[in-house]
Amino acid sequence: MLYRAPRGTADILPQKQAHWRHVEQVAVSLCQGYGYQRLDCPVFEDTGLFTRSVGEDTDIVAKEMYTFADKGGNSLTLRPEGTAPVCRAYLEHGMPNLPQPVKLYYLAAIYRYERPQAGRLREHHQFGYEAIGDADPAIDAEVIDMAWQFFASLKLSRLSLQLNSIGCKKCRPAYLAVLKDYYAGYTDNICPECKIRLKRNPLRLLDCKKSSCLQIASQAPRSIDHLCPECGGHFNQLKEYLGLLQIPFAVNHRLVRGLDYYTRTVFEIQPEGGSAQSTIGGGGRYDDLIEELGGKPTPALGFAAGMERIILNLKQQKIPIPPLPQPRVFITYTGEELKKEALKLAASLRKSGVSAIEATGSRSLKAQLRQANSLGIPCAVIVGEEELKKGTVILRDMTTATQKPVPISKLPKILG
RNA sequence: GUGAGUGUAGCCCAGUGGUUUAAGGCGCCAGGUUGUGGCCCUGGAGAACGAGGGUUCGAAUCCCUCCACUCACCCCA
Secondary structure (H helix, E strand, O other), rough: OOOOOOOOOOOOHHHHHHHHHHHHHHHHHHHHOOOOEOOOOOOEEEHHHHHHOOOOOOOOHHHOOOOEEOOOOOOEEEEEEEEEEHHHHHHHHHHHHHOOOEEEEEEEEOOOOOEOOEEEEOOOEEEEEEEOOOOOOOHHHHHHHHHHHHHHOOOOEEEEEEEEEEOOOOOOHHHHHHHHHHHHHOOOOOOOOHHHHHOOOOOHHOOOOOHHHHHHHHOOOHHHHOOOHHHHHHHHHHHHHHHHHOOOEEEEOOOEEEEEEEOOEEEEEEEOOOOOOHHOEEEOOOOOHHHHOOOOOOOEEEEEEEEHHHHHHHOOOOOOOOOOOOOOOOEEEHHHHHHHHHHHHHHHHHHHHOEEEEEEOOOHHHHHHHHHHOOOEEEEEEHHHHHOOOEEEEEEOOOOOOOEOOOOOOHHHHOO
């Protein structure tokens, strides 16, 4: 073998397609139900779009991007997340002039250069959606409700919704100062990474999983205690709305998310008892991002879920998946000459809307039927010499092993 | 980027007291009399034992390097 799929990528084989199509179909009908329209963006974008929006100091930008120069010398990057391209398209196509909020969804491949591991790939796929142009906490509630309903429709159970508010550019600096003050008393006790975080990205101190840091983090000042009145009101209303919608949530003071653009509401959905990297979906508000990308100040929020992780959980929870449609009829023949009749019959059946496969090669009838059986096709047609003289073929029901001669002209009707 | 484990046919794997046809199961193909599947029986194809190098008379089995996969850390979906 000369080549294999690149590290961290995976072929989605035919036997896995039922899961994929099912999750996609649930996602698409969910979006229709909430008034979201599909947007497909390019796989690569100007590198600046991501460095500017995601943040220079995030892991994604610092070490995980697939960045390359094209032949014109432009620096392009395979998208490492889905929100920034949607915002770019929102601005590029004048969507600020549409009635707000603009609601968009996507199903897209995402690229991050990481060490592959359970539930983590270099190329993975996300289903995500964004509501742009609305600051009302009611839209936060709707976005979270939609995520919750998505997993409910997939029949996934034992999920937990973690919620937090990390404030806005007005109140966060004061909170970060308090947080730094607190950690200043522990500089000798925190791990080396946290020492870097303290300088670069203090919010991230809160989600260090090292046991020593964990304890310090759990006692740390909480962002929700330092919200400005507007952010505090927003968060309180959101919680009220979620209660109204009967969505169970847990406020997690250490939930901060890894991208810089988040403001106010952040949330994550994880399987109960899952490990740190088992999050299947997450999102939040990003009220400054559109402005950062050159638009007018525009509040917005969104959510994204990992397809591979969803499917992993569907399998773990042994949730039955609807099978994909397959051909109804397998057409066999009893001799080389009759192959021509089989070929014509298959073509005419398809024209009348009956999906059909015909046997090929010069295999015995036994082998042909064996093939029909192993493909799981419910009906077999046998084109035989004797029957053909009378204008009939044998129709065999593979599930009951019964068969009878049927006029060829009536086949489409019987099978249709 | 760091750490640990693994690497034998399409899949699951036996075989490491060194040597000569590398075993089995699943799957695949063909037969089990004349035009018929699923069970059973028989037979067949399919592996230079991840790659390269080394030690040796001789290595899938020992040593080195590389690669890939898996898992964990970091971080995320």
